[in-house]
Amino acid sequence: MATRTIGENVTTTTTGVRRKTFSETYVGEWITTTDHKMIGLMYLITGFFFFVVGGMEALLIRTQLAEPNGKVLSPDVYNQIFTMHGTTMIFLFVIPVLSGFGNYIVPLMIGARDMAYPRMNAFGFWMLLFGGIFMQSSFIFNQAPNGGWFMYAPLSEITAGHAYLATPHMNADFWLLGTTLLGISSISGSLNFVVTIFRLRAPGMSINRMPLFTWMILVMSFLLLFALPSLTVASGLLLLDRHVGTHFFDTAVGGDPLLWQHLFWSFGHPEVYILILPAFGMISEILPVFSRKPIFGYTFIAWSGVAIGFLSFTVWAHHMFAVGLPSVAQAFFATSTTLIAIPTAVKIFNWLATIWKGKIRFTVAMLFALGFIAMFLIGGLNGAALAVVPFDYQVTDSYFVVAHIHYVLFGGTAMAVFAGLYYWFPKFTGKLMNEKIGKWQFWFIFIGLNVTFFPMHILGIFGMPRRVYTYPGNMGWNELNLMASIGAFVLGIGVLLFLFNIVNSLKNGEAAGDDPWDAYTLEWDTSSPPKKYNFLEIPVVRSRRPFYDKKYPEIADWKSVIH
Amino acid sequence: MRMPVFSRTKRWLALLGCVLLSSILLSACGDEASTSILNTAGPVAADEKVLFYVVVVLAAVIFLGVEGWLVYSIFRFRERPNTPNPYQNHGNLFLEALWTGIPTVVLFILLFFTIRGLLQVAPEAQPKDANTVTVEAVGHQWWWEFYYPKYNITTADTLVIPAHTTIHVDLFSNNVIHSFWVPNLTGKTDLIPGHDNTKWFIADKNGTYTGLCAEFCGTQHGNMRFEVKAVNTDSFQSWISTQQQTAAAPGNSLAQQGQAIFKNQCSTCHGIVGVDVTQFYNPQQFCNDSLGAGHNYPTTDVHCLIGPNLTHFGSRDLIAGGVLTNNSQACNPTDPNIMKDCHLAQWLNDPQGIKPGNDMNIGQLTTDQIRQLVAYLEGLK
Numbered sequence: 053m054a055t056r057t058i059g060e061n062v063t064t065t066t067t068g069v070r071r072k073t074f075s076e077t078y079v080g081e082w083i084t085t086t087d088h089k090m091i092g093l094m095y096l097i098t099g100f101f102f103f104v105v106g107g108m109e110a111l112l113i114r115t116q117l118a119e120p121n122g123k124v125l126s127p128d129v130y131n132q133i134f135t136m137h138g139t140t141m142i143f144l145f146v147i148p149v150l151s152g153f154g155n156y157i158v159p160l161m162i163g164a165r166d167m168a169y170p171r172m173n174a175f176g177f178w179m180l181l182f183g184g185i186f187m188q189s190s191f192i193f194n195q196a197p198n199g200g201w202f203m204y205a206p207l208s209e210i211t212a213g214h215a216y217l218a219t220p221h222m223n224a225d226f227w228l229l230g231t232t233l234l235g236i237s238s239i240s241g242s243l244n245f246v247v248t249i250f251r252l253r254a255p256g257m258s259i260n261r262m263p264l265f266t267w268m269i270l271v272m273s274f275l276l277l278f279a280l281p282s283l284t285v286a287s288g289l290l291l292l293d294r295h296v297g298t299h300f301f302d303t304a305v306g307g308d309p310l311l312w313q314h315l316f317w318s319f320g321h322p323e324v325y326i327l328i329l330p331a332f333g334m335i336s337e338i339l340p341v342f343s344r345k346p347i348f349g350y351t352f353i354a355w356s357g358v359a360i361g362f363l364s365f366t367v368w369a370h371h372m373f374a375v376g377l378p379s380v381a382q383a384f385f386a387t388s389t390t391l392i393a394i395p396t397a398v399k400i401f402n403w404l405a406t407i408w409k410g411k412i413r414f415t416v417a418m419l420f421a422l423g424f425i426a427m428f429l430i431g432g433l434n435g436a437a438l439a440v441v442p443f444d445y446q447v448t449d450s451y452f453v454v455a456h457i458h459y460v461l462f463g464g465t466a467m468a469v470f471a472g473l474y475y476w477f478p479k480f481t482g483k484l485m486n487e488k489i490g491k492w493q494f495w496f497i498f499i500g501l502n503v504t505f506f507p508m509h510i511l512g513i514f515g516m517p518r519r520v521y522t523y524p525g526n527m528g529w530n531e532l533n534l535m536a537s538i539g540a541f542v543l544g545i546g547v548l549l550f551l552f553n554i555v556n557s558l559k560n561g562e563a564a565g566d567d568p569w570d571a572y573t574l575e576w577d578t579s580s581p582p583k584k585y586n587f588l589e590i591p592v593v594r595s596r597r598p599f600y601d602k603k604y605p606e607i608a609d610w611k612s613v614i615h
Numbered sequence: 616m617r618m619p620v621f622s623r624t625k626r627w628l629a630l631l632g633c634v635l636l637s638s639i640l641l642s643a644c645g646d647e648a649s650t651s652i653l654n655t656a657g658p659v660a661a662d663e664k665v666l667f668y669v670v671v672v673l674a675a676v677i678f679l680g681v682e683g684w685l686v687y688s689i690f691r692f693r694e695r696p697n698t699p700n701p702y703q704n705h706g707n708l709f710l711e712a713l714w715t716g717i718p719t720v721v722l723f724i725l726l727f728f729t730i731r732g733l734l735q736v737a738p739e740a741q742p743k744d745a746n747t748v749t750v751e752a753v754g755h756q757w758w759w760e761f762y763y764p765k766y767n768i769t770t771a772d773t774l775v776i777p778a779h780t781t782i783h784v785d786l787f788s789n790n791v792i793h794s795f796w797v798p799n800l801t802g803k804t805d806l807i808p809g810h811d812n813t814k815w816f817i818a819d820k821n822g823t824y825t826g827l828c829a830e831f832c833g834t835q836h837g838n839m840r841f842e843v844k845a846v847n848t849d850s851f852q853s854w855i856s857t858q859q860q861t862a863a864a865p866g867n868s869l870a871q872q873g874q875a876i877f878k879n880q881c882s883t884c885h886g887i888v889g890v891d892v893t894q895f896y897n898p899q900q901f902c903n904d905s906l907g908a909g910h911n912y913p914t915t916d917v918h919c920l921i922g923p924n925l926t927h928f929g930s931r932d933l934i935a936g937g938v939l940t941n942n943s944q945a946c947n948p949t950d951p952n953i954m955k956d957c958h959l960a961q962w963l964n965d966p967q968g969i970k971p972g973n974d975m976n977i978g979q980l981t982t983d984q985i986r987q988l989v990a991y992l993e994g995l996k
Contacts, residue, residue, distance in 0.1 A: 127834045127971055200831050206808060207791040207833055218791065218833075303809030309792060310807060343692070349706040352715075374794055374803040374829075376786075376812035379737045386729050390722045397718035398711070404684055405710065410701050411694045422689060429681055433674040440725060442732035443666040445802025446652045449794060449829040513667075515650025515798035517829045520837030527825075528648030613705055 086170035087584055091177050092156030093480060096473075098181055099149030104547070105188065106140035109133050111544055114504075118537035120525035130521035131198040132223070136188070138201030139227065142327065143234050144184045146461065149469055150330040151176075151241050154269040157476060158245065160575035160582060161263045163254025163591050163598075168247040176240040183233030190226035197227035200519065202320065203290070205301035205312040210294050212302075224294065228287040235280045242273035249273075254574070256593035260615055263573045263596070264347060267354045268333030271361040272326050278365070279322035286315035310375060317368035325364040327461060328428075329357055331468030332399060335421050338475050339403055341571045342418035343410030346609070349402040350596060356395030363392040373444045382441050389439035396432055400425060415569070416490030420471035423498050427463025431456060434509065449519075452512025458505040462543075470497070470550065477554075478568045482580040483561030489553040496546030503539030507532040572597040650798045650825050656845070659801040659816045662735045669728050673721060736802070741815040744781040750774060751785045753898050754793030754806040754828065757835040757973065758936035760923060762897055768858040769895045771923035772933040774826070774843045777851035778818045786812040789902045794830035797843050803829045818845035823932075834972035840937030857996070861889030862926045866994050869948050873991025876984055880977065884922040887995070895924070921974055929996040934962050938970045948990035951982065959992060960985050 074080040082090060112133050116122040125133060159167055167173045190196040199208040199219060206212035208224040249270045253262070262270075289300040290312065299307040332353075340347045347353060366388040373382055403425055412418065434456045438444050447453065470493075477485045511532050516523065523529055567576040577599045578587050595601055595609035648654075655661045734740060741747075752774070753760040761774045776782050786795055788806035796803040801816040818824070828839035846854065865871040874890065882891035902919035934941050939958040946957035953960045963985045966975040980988070 127837065131834065131836075204792060204831070207831070212791045212808070308809055310810065343701070344694075345701050346703055346705050348704060349711050351706070352711050375805045375807060376810060379733055379739065382733055383730050386733070387726060390726045390729075393722055394715065394718050398715050400681065401714040402706075402711075404681070404688065405704075405707075407688050407692060409704070410688075410692050411698045412689065412692050413694050422685065425685055426682060429678065433678060436722070436725070437670040437674060440666050440670055440729045440732070442663045442729070442736050442802065443670055445736070445804075446660070446663050446667070446798065448803060449831075513652055514648035515652060515796075515825070515827065517796070517827050517836075519831040522837050527650060607703070609703075612703075615705075 086174050088155050088159050088167045088173060089582065091173050092152045094177055095148045095152030095155055099145050099152055102140050102144035102184060106137055106145055107544065107547055109137035109140065111540055113137060114537040114540035117533050120523055120530055122522050127521040132196035134519060135197045135200050139197065142201060143231060146327045146465055147238060148180055153472055154245060154330065157575055158266050158269055159248060160586055161266050161573050162249065162252060162257055163574050163587060164248060164252035165586050167244050168251055169244050172240050173244050176237045179233055179237035183230050183237060186233060187226055187230030195222045195226065198223045202316055203227055205290060205309045208290060209301060228291050232284055232287050235284050238276050239280055242276040245269055245273040254590050254593050261593055261596045264336035264353055265333035268329045268357050271357050272329045275322045275326050275361055275364065279319045282315050283319035286312060313372055313375065317371045320371065321368040322364040325360055327465050331465045332357060334468045334472040335403060335424055338417050338421040338471050339406045341569050342413045342415055343407045345406060345410045346597060348405035352398055353402050356398045359395040360392060363388060367392055370439060373441050374448050386439050386441050393436045400429060416487055416494060417471045417474035419494045420467050420474065423494065424464060424467040424471060427459055427467060431459030431464050434459060447512045449517055450512035451508040451516045451518060454518055455505050455508035455512065462501050478564030479575055479580050481558060482564055483557055484564045484568060485557040485561060486553050489549055493546050493549040493553060496542055496549060500539050500542030500546055504536050504543055507535045572600040574598055577602065652798045654799050656822060656824060657800045657817045657819050659736050660799055662732055663802050666728055666732045673725060738813050741783060742781050747781040747783050748776060749783045751787055751899060752795055754788040756790055756833055757839040758923060759841040760898055764897065766855050766859060767895050769924045770858065772841050772937060773931050774841060775851065775854050776818060776843060776845050777848045778821050778845040781815055781817055784814050787899045791832050792830050793828045793832050796829040797824050797826040799824040800843060805830055821845050821847060835970055838936050838938040838970055842932060858927055862887045862995050865991055869987050869990035870994050873987035876988055877991060884920060886920045886924045888926040925992060925995065927995055929993045934958060935970055935973065943993045946989050946993050948986045953986055953989060957989060960989050963988055
């Protein structure tokens with residue numbers, strides 16, 4: 053900016069005083085930026101904003117269900133709220149926040165000056181923001197999507213066969229167009245990650261030396277690239293059904309509603325791993341630093357991530373065990389689901405081995421990382437239970453599954469996101485987050501999440517179906533529902549503490565210095581926050597812990613380990 | 616009044632105990648809810664329950680082992696003053712092989728049970744039983760209709776079956792996807808337009824078991840319940856022969872006036888055999904062609920009904936997808952305060968208030984009309 057000369061795209065006033073161009077104003081700089089760090093921060097801010105939106109939707113759901121015969125929400129509004137809760141959390145919180153961390157951290161970690169395609173990077177962010185606003189704006193028209201985040205046909209068709217009641221209004225259109233916009237954002241982002249990671253690594257950083265977070269972002273990007281087209285195609289077909297008069301999912305003239313389910317879940321299951329793999333990556337960065345040890349079994353963690361990526365494309369029909377597939381097909385999908393649990397177990401054991409005989413520092417980031425292991429284990433165990441097909445017949449579409457996804461996505465991904473934010477916040481801002489408030493937040497989140505989601509296992513066992521807007525008082529579900537609702541508000545307090553801590557630390561946070569954690573990877577080998585160009589000199593990498601090598605040359609990894 | 620408070624506290628404590636120890640003790644908590652999948656009353660649900668226990672035992676062992684390892688590490692290896700820097704261990708191939716191998720073995724043991732259980736409850740495993748009763752379960756938005764092809768009768772909300780007999784269910788929907796679930800008797804199978812899904816189950820003891828729709832099917836998905844009533848074979852046969860009759864004639868003048876209102880205002884959507892339709896008929900046959908619901912076939916008086924067939928309404932336990940019970944003993948048609956306790960009267964007075972969004976969009980009835988309709992409908996035993 054400052055190096056521009058007058059006459060080159062800069063306006064001067066008659067007095068000769070140079071007036072700022074739009075891109076030099078504070079707002080203009082954010083809007084026009086192509087810097088991966090600013091874009092990363094915008095992803096994070098957008099993601100956390102929608103986290104609050106989705107969280108308020110969750111609190112409405114739990115308020116309605118706190119008591120039997122709840123009257124807080126009408127059934128139509130409830131269906132909109134639970135649909136948008138799932139959609140918001142998955143598409144507008146988890147994916148953007150993970151992309152935000154990836155955008156900010158990956159180029160720094162691999163010693164690059166920016167992403168490979170900076171302008172496409174900005175494009176991806178703005179598509180996300182407008183897609184998100186578009187989707188949430190449906191509430192203004194009282195036509196928010198109401199068919200569930202899975203948008204099953206024929207309920208999402210304009211009319212369903214001979215039914216009088218499907219989705220005649222625009223509710224489903226908001227969802228179908230909105231997810232398509234978000235899909236474009238994700239595709240451009242993923243392409244950018246793949247090219248950046250393959251082409252812009254610092255000298256010496258072989259694939260085999262990349263930080264594990266970078267590995268997992270790479271796998272996530274490939275999953276998005278191969279999974280999203282399936283959703284986009286399905287959405288396109290459904291839009292054609294709804295507005296052009298085709299019959300892809302309409303039985304009356306030879307279409308098939310199951311086609312939607314196959315297309316949706318061949319996106320939807322890889323999607324689940326899209327939401328968790330980067331979390332695995334963050335945990336694999338944070339545990340070693342606060343255990344003062346390298347990650348245990350780097351190769352196994354990296355390649356088990358790749359294995360999960362491949363296998364995730366073979367398990368989609370485990371969402372469909374109740375649709376009447378042939379027994380042989382069900383046995384196949386039970387087997388593939390069993391297989392995908394193995395690499396997941398391998399990761400957990402490697403994390404435990406990483407902290408074993410370490411020197412554990414209980415920073416808030418580490419607390420959340422350890423909490424992640426404890427909670428994700430539950431999400432893994434009840435997930436493996438769902439692969440037991442006959443048991444699944446009983447608990448699929450019951451609250452047991454709600455418990456499962458929340459142990460994976462809240463106990464797993466959200467805990468990792470909190471860990472990641474406490475870990476990298478000093479890099480983003482140059483300031484430390486308040487550890488004391490952070491510890492309070494951790495305990496509110498940890499207790500709140502178990503009080504909310506553990507009873508849901510039992511509700512499922514007790515026969516409570518999902519997605520019901522209310523329930524009668526004589527089913528034996530009242531106390532457990534009340535417990536879950538109380539837990540949800542405890543979680544809400546935890547999130548408020550988190551937001552307060554961010555704002556407060558931005559204003560009053562202690563100066564962090566460039567490397568507050570004595571960390572191992574390259575993003576800490578530059579100023580906090582980093583300059584536009586990231587590194588004065590591009591570092592040369594000789595092992596998996598380049599910054600450790602630089603700080604401790606006598607005991608550098610490359611002297612003792614060959615990789 | 617101390618006792619209820621005490622028992623309430625006890626109930627909370629019991630539930631809290633279940634939450635804390637559920638992985639081991641869930642069987643003891645199964646009685647808390649009538650629809651618990653652990654209160655099994657038949658072989659299909661029992662086979663599914665066995666797998667639940669297999670899963671719980673394996674998961675509990677893994678859970679305790681791994682969480683124990685984690686918690687031990689957290690306490691044992693926390694940083695203390697003068698802790699030396701740890702040994703920089705990058706990995707160990709033997710350990711990796713070990714903890715790849717052990718989960719693989721455990722998971723494949725689980726897979727063995729999975730596939731064995733799968734084959735036990737699959738449609739192909741249905742026992743060859745000469746007495747098998749076939750029913751057609753039809754999912755509507757948002758209530759269940761049951762048709763017995765062999766006996767040619769139609770009923771709604773309550774599926775009456777003989778105990779100790781194989782029940783074969785054909786699952787049919789002409790609208791959106793629903794899912795048939797009776798937790799005490801069998802897990803779920805979806806009703807998908809265009810797909811001929813079937814399932815089977817057996818009730819081992821007489822009793823009433825709640826069924827629920829388990830696939831999100833629109834506004835009132837939450838109020839789409841039914842009940843399965845298992846009775847002994849004799850009672851079943853006598854129930855069948857009652858149901859095969861045409862509707863009872865109105866017993867008094869109130870009921871006669873009620874019948875007149877029915878013919879006038881209700882018969883567009885509802886059928887009563889002997890009043891506005893001449894016979895029972897298979898809903899699948901008349902609701903699965905392009906003419907659509909509500910269409911009248913010119914040559915017969917049968918058509919695809921929008922609402923439940925009410926021929927023997929008075930013999931049913933539930934109203935409108937289980938949103939209310941049919942408490943006929945509280946329904947005295949001569950009582951001017953009938954709306955106070957009689958659920959049918961409440962339903963007729965305000966169906967959209969009780970179950971918003973349902974198809975029963977009727978004009979406001981007067982109290983007299985409601986009393987007449989109650990007198991008529993509750994008399995249809």
